[in-house]
Amino acid sequence: MEKLRAAIRDIPDFPRPGILxxxxxxxxxNPVTLRLAVHHLLHPYLDREVTAVAGMEARGFIFGSLVAWELGVGFIPLRKPGKLPYDVQTINYDLEYGSAALEVHIDALGSGDKVLxxxxxxATGGTAKASCELVEALGAEIVACAFVVELDELKGREKLERYSVHSLLHY
Structure with a gap:
């Protein structure tokens, strides 16, 4: 994990003052650290029944699609409003600094799907919780939530108490 930690840089005051x-x-x-991160994200789920991986726009697409590839399952993009061309299911949710929404195609998942x-x-868990609720609105089940980084002091895990949470690095 130290290789991964060393590959993450801190940018002070971005996107606003006081944020690290x-x-x-x-x-x-770096292909070595990327592969290492993907390996450690998916490893706990190799023996679990996972039928799809869902990832949130935008950086969740990077890790989610690679995890899906390695697990041999499909990838389901959870997108910002107006980005998907077909009929969508939408969830609106509050953030610490405003509100946001995510969408997914209505036929992306269904009952019987088990989603990572x-x-x-x-961070605060708002987007992750909304993502879980969006997946469940289509009838699918959340197997677990996996993250590269968890910011412990923001207590996002508390919003995901109904789910199994796996994070590689804790800050």
Whole structure:
């Protein structure tokens, strides 16, 4: 895990003053650390029944699609409004600084699907919780939520108490 930790750089005061941004771009640039992160994200789920991986726009697409590839299952993009061309299911949710929404095609998942939710970062948990609810609105089941980074002091895990949560790095 120290290789992964060393590949994440801190950017102070981004996107606004007082925020210490955890930048994963050096990690995904390096094929060794990218592969290591994907391996550790999916490893706990190798013996679990997972029929799809869902990831949130945008960095969840990076890790989620690679985890899906390795597990041999499909990838389900959870997108910002207006980005998907077909009929969608939408969820609106509150953030610490406003509100947001996510959408998924209505035929992306259904009953019997067992979904691993993957993203780069768990902070306050609002987006992850909304993502789980969006997946469940289509009748699918959340197997677990997996993150590269978890910011422990923001207590996002508490919003996901109904789900199994796996994070590689804790700050």
């Amino acid at each position: 941004f955890k930048d994963i771009t050096p990690l995904v640039k 939710l993957v993203d780069d970062l768990l």
